[in-house]
Amino acid sequence: CSQCREVNTKSIKLMPIDEKITLPNLAQIADLSSSRLQKSFKKTFTISPQVYQDTVRMRHFKYSLKKGDGVTDTIYSAGFGSISRVYDRNIGMTPKAYRARGAGEVINYACPNSLLGLMIMAATEKGVCSVQFGYNESTLLFPLRTEFPKAKLMVSASQNAPELDAWMKALDQHISQGDPRPDLPLDIRGTAFQIKVWQFLLSIKEGDVLSYGEVAAQVDNPKAARALGTACGKNTIAVLIPCHRVLKSDGGLGGYRWGLERKRTLLDNEKRREQ
Structure with missing residues (x-):
């Protein structure tokens, strides 16, 4: 009132x-x-x-x-x-x-094409810090520069960052050919709640889906379905942290930072591989 x-x-x-x-x-x-x-x-x-x-x-x-x-x-x-x-x-x-804000860090990145369109993968010395999809390199670099404005961003060359080259190939094979999701080192940065959510998402197996409410209950915050949806939307490491496996309670796709068509493609491909 x-x-x-x-x-x-x-x-x-x-x-x-x-x-x-x-x-x-x-x-x-x-x-x-x-x-x-x-x-x-x-x-x-x-x-x-x-x-x-x-x-x-x-x-x-x-x-x-x-x-x-x-x-x-x-x-x-x-x-x-x-x-x-x-x-x-x-x-x-x-x-x-x-x-x-990334001061003193060197972040290697590359922007290969994938089944889901142009992809950026970026990594610090700790591991992958970003996997995102878009339509051109400038839009893919913008969130990386926003998150790490003081870091030195370097286009990856195989001889300078061989791990990143191998990681990109492994992720592309997972997306396009159905190879197991690569278990890569991740450099996860966020709030304590976001990190807790993202770590739980890593446990959702391929072919399985959960609702926002179910995930909220699993992270001991059953009334935080809305906050959990926000945490999924803040995830900047697509596919490797599989936030696409979280749906609305009625089975609807809900949201996805990189577009619902990509979310649908990922889920459909995973469902086919499990059949």
């Missing part, structure tokens, strides 16, 4: 970023019981007041790191009480690594 939204908007305006506020304190400010505020807030914004505050803090934290602010000062100015809390519950990588 409009009154609930007005109360919840007031709660948001009074919610500090740089210090933790408890639900009872916020309820007192809004002149509501804790249970009523919690229920009303979630009904209006689909998330709890605590999750909302943590989201705002994380947005502020990442923005400050990108500007080059100091890690320690940024942690406390964003309202986080310790480095471990930021690392374990939110980013999945150290703040220093996030702020580096």
Whole structure:
């Protein structure tokens, strides 16, 4: 109702970023019981007041790191009480690594053609950090440059990155000829929740599909189907992290970062190979 939204908007305006506020304190400010505020807030914004505050803090934290602010000062100015809390519950990588944005890293990449169209595979010294599909090299390079703006991107030559050349061939054979999905080293970067989701997706066998809700339950967050869909959409390592095997609860394709036609092709090919 409009009154609930007005109360919840007031709660948001009074919610500090740089210090933790408890639900009872916020309820007192809004002149509501804790249970009523919690229920009303979630009904209006689909998330709890605590999750909302943590989201705002994380947005502020990442923005400050990108500007080059100091890690320690940024942690406390964003309202986080310790480095471990930021690392374990939110980013999945150290703040220093996030702020580096690829500084000092060399990323080799190549853009071969595949059954699904032009493909980019990129790798750091740790492993594959990107597999994406598109229609031209510039659009494929854009997300890589966005994610690693300070890294040195180098077009792969076989003599300089023989592993990448072999990995691309293995992935292409998997997509086009049905060879087993290659077990390649991956350099996975994301939030703690995203990494948890992506690691679970690696366990979904070829020919099997799960709904967003089923995957959410498997990662111990059964009410987070929407957030899980977002995590799938943030996956930048196509096929190797098989987010295409996650569907809507009614069996519909749902979404796919690289287009539903590619998702349908992958699923149809996997289904045929299992028959």
